[in-house]
Amino acid sequence: MQAPHLLSHFDRTARWMRRGGHENDVVLASRVRLARNFRRWEFPHRAPTGDLLLVRHKVFTALPHIALDSGVALEKTLTGAGLLPFEEFTAWERQSLVDRHLTSREHIREEAGRGLIATPDSSLALLINEEDHLRLQSLLPGLQLDAAYSLVDKLDDAIEKHFDGRGALAYSETFGYLTACPTNAGTGMRASVMLHLPALEIAGRIERARKLAKDKGFALRGTFGEGSKIWGNLHQISNQTTLGVDEAEILLEVENAAREIVEMERQARRACNKRLLDEARDSVGRAYGVLRYARRLGTREATDQLSMLRLGLELGWVKGLSRQRFNELLVWIRAAYLQVLHGRLLQSDERDILRANLLRSHMVRVRLDPILIREESFDETGSDEPHLANPGDAVSL
């Protein structure tokens, strides 16, 4: 019997779900990750469990010192951070950390010696013994890679001050910060931007965006890391190059590439009011129908429909829900999150019912714009069936 104590470490609403940053109509969140390793121990995928435990122990015990060294603003954040050794949590609980975008699927696969330090609002996390000994991550709302980097940079300075007295961190003049995967060596930095691209999907131009990213040397992929599926039209653009470029340049390049895709998406959204009106209305209306009335919903379907309903929100067709609520729902409907929230083992169909219940309760507040409800004249399409007249301008349900 697992108590839902994992959730007691975290706010229900993470920092990235809230308002903040730029380009919030398309960009959900910005994330910066830094990979750091100790020279002395083998990389986590190779190190014996004893060494992994030692690394984690060192980091856990060092946290108060690190917090003291990290400057006034961070100190407060870090002292409230939770220390989470993975052995203490069930597979579902660990999965719920992935659902919150706190860590990666690779990290939670094994529990021995793995762990996480995370602030309650999930804005700052220290992944221990993931692919590298340490991964410093910050996750902030909207497009604000600079702010995310400065947060993680301060933490890195404090960690370095504490551990690197005698060159304990793996660093080389040629290859920079050494990482388990040589493709991360150098700055060890991965900057990524989470993008919501439903209009590009409707316009069938998502491949073009992917190609644009690839040509510039970036990867556009799913939000749960390499090889993850794209659900709810959520994509993540991140840098592929880490060596021979400095941090500021990487941040700038990723931001510029992200802005370009944001512009593409906005263009497609404008088309949703004209050329793609029928397709867009179909998708948004369908999403509302499913979310408002369905009694069983799988994660995939719910995520996709939420995405389309959010497009309705951005187009001004859907009212009554905030962007924050959309962000929250994206996480709250995930299987592991429901599981941990309810604190007992749920069967898949039971989860589907709970998920649908949760979504219906939020959809009650949604109001639709006439554009979604009004019936145009059917003369052109030659429909001879009489249709129900539109009852009013805005229907509240």
Place this chain on the structure above:
Amino acid sequence: MCEICGQNGATVFIARVLNGKASQQRLCETCARAQNDGHLPFLNDNFELNLDALQKVFGAEFPSDEDDADDLAEFMEAAEMEEDEIGIPISDEAFASMMSEAGIDIGTSGADFEANFQASLEPDSDEAKAFEQLFHASDMPFDKQIPEEASLGKTPARAAGREINAERCAKCGTTWDRLREDGRAGCAQCYVAFHEKLVEVMSRLQREAQHVGKTPRTALKRRRRLEHLRTRRDHRLEMLQRRLEEAVTAENYEDAAKIRDKIRIVTSTIVSDES
């Protein structure tokens, strides 16, 4: 293998920086000694740092300069750091752990292993076959590059250190093939062991095979110190060369010979960062 005789294993690695150009040599002890006619003046016969030689160069040049004592200490430190970075023969423990990883317990059953080995060396079977059998019998995951001496158990650390250094990381035993297949290095030392190969790969995959950007403070300090040493050395070299020219024009050949020797010593000074 030794680069000169090509017969013995290489146990001495020499990295030089000559006029800003780095070069490397892997030699066996015999050849290294034979070659050590003033090129490696700071090393004595056991390849340890020779303090007297150092003092001769730096101390004698500026006998009244108090800085020199510090400079020497700094230089020594740099030289020691150098040793850390260069692949030195691996320790017995490292070898033992490597062997135990391969399923061979040299700690307790070293004698058994040897007996087993001797038994397989029956007079009727030729040596090569015996080896093959042995390798198959013990199901050793080691590849063929492992020197025979390593399994003879006479000087395991030494013997293993020779070739393993060339093929696999001395610390964690990761081979280049494995690193490439896996896409992951085993430890930080792998980056030293496979330096050239990684440079080659990185220059294709990454923007450049040279890190720019954030540097830990300790590394910054070290970089500055090395730069300082380098400029001092270059400065000294310049001065010596000028004096050599002067001596030659004055036809003072005795002095010129001495100065030339000093120049040789200074140019072979190792002020490098990574092997």
